[in-house]
Amino acid sequence: xxxxxxxxxxxxxxxxxxxxxxxxxxxxxxxxxxxxxxxxxxxxxxxxxxxxxxxxxxxxxxxxxxxxxxxxxxxxxxxxxxxxxxxxxxxxxxxxxxxxxxxxxxxxxxxxxxxxxxxxxxxxxxxxxxxxxxxxxxxxxxxxxxxxxxxxxxxxxxxxxxxxxxxxxxxxxxxxxxxxxxxxxxxxxxxxxxxxxxxxxx
Numbered sequence: 736x737x738x739x740x741x742x743x744x745x746x747x748x749x750x751x752x753x754x755x756x757x758x759x760x761x762x763x764x765x766x767x768x769x770x771x772x773x774x775x776x777x778x779x780x781x782x783x784x785x786x787x788x789x790x791x792x793x794x795x796x797x798x799x800x801x802x803x804x805x806x807x808x809x810x811x812x813x814x815x816x817x818x819x820x821x822x823x824x825x826x827x828x829x830x831x832x833x834x835x836x837x838x839x840x841x842x843x844x845x846x847x848x849x850x851x852x853x854x855x856x857x858x859x860x861x862x863x864x865x866x867x868x869x870x871x872x873x874x875x876x877x878x879x880x881x882x883x884x885x886x887x888x889x890x891x892x893x894x895x896x897x898x899x900x901x902x903x904x905x906x907x908x909x910x911x912x913x914x915x916x917x918x919x920x921x922x923x924x925x926x927x928x929x930x931x932x933x934x935x936x937x
Contacts, residue, residue, distance in 0.1 A: 760802040767803045767805060780897060782795065799890040810865035824915060866871025
């Protein structure tokens with residue numbers, strides 16, 4: 736698993752090195768589409784290049800944030816068009832019924848704004864939250880607004896860390912990987928809880 740992540744990271748670094756801001760945009764947009772491109776590598780490296788004078792730090796942050804929004808919008812519309820149809824038709828096979836879908840809709844109506852904003856600052860979750868937002872048919876303009884302003888501090892923090900760390904920017908990667916692993920474990924635990932809860936009801 737870590738070998739695959741390392742390969743993806745090396746690809747990302749080479750793309751940025753060769754294409755500049757275009758590479759940052761492509762990689763950040765792909766991450767927004769749920770493609771496993773680690774922003775924890777893309778942004779600190781771009782921040783380091785800003786420190787060395789190749790990039791402008793503000794432009795790096797802006798480009799990455801706009802690209803995140805573009806990717807998130809794509810995933811949002813996938814969820815809204817195909818995701819909802821898929822769950823309504825096949826959700827029962829993964830213990831999701833129409834009542835669960837309606838509960839998700841109600842939850843997003845009540846907490847969607849805050850959920851989208853704060854989740855953009857959480858590893859792993861920040862990428863995939865667009866899908867349930869689309870399935871719940873969250874207001875598109877609110878989704879876009881909170882996605883942009885939620886992604887902004889995350890991208891700014893990573894880029895500034897890389898800028899400050901300079902040539903040592905890569906030592907941060909191990910810390911972010913541990914955080915990613917913690918979030919994944921937490922999600923797995925929640926999924927197991929959800930399955931057990933539904934099986935008990937049946």
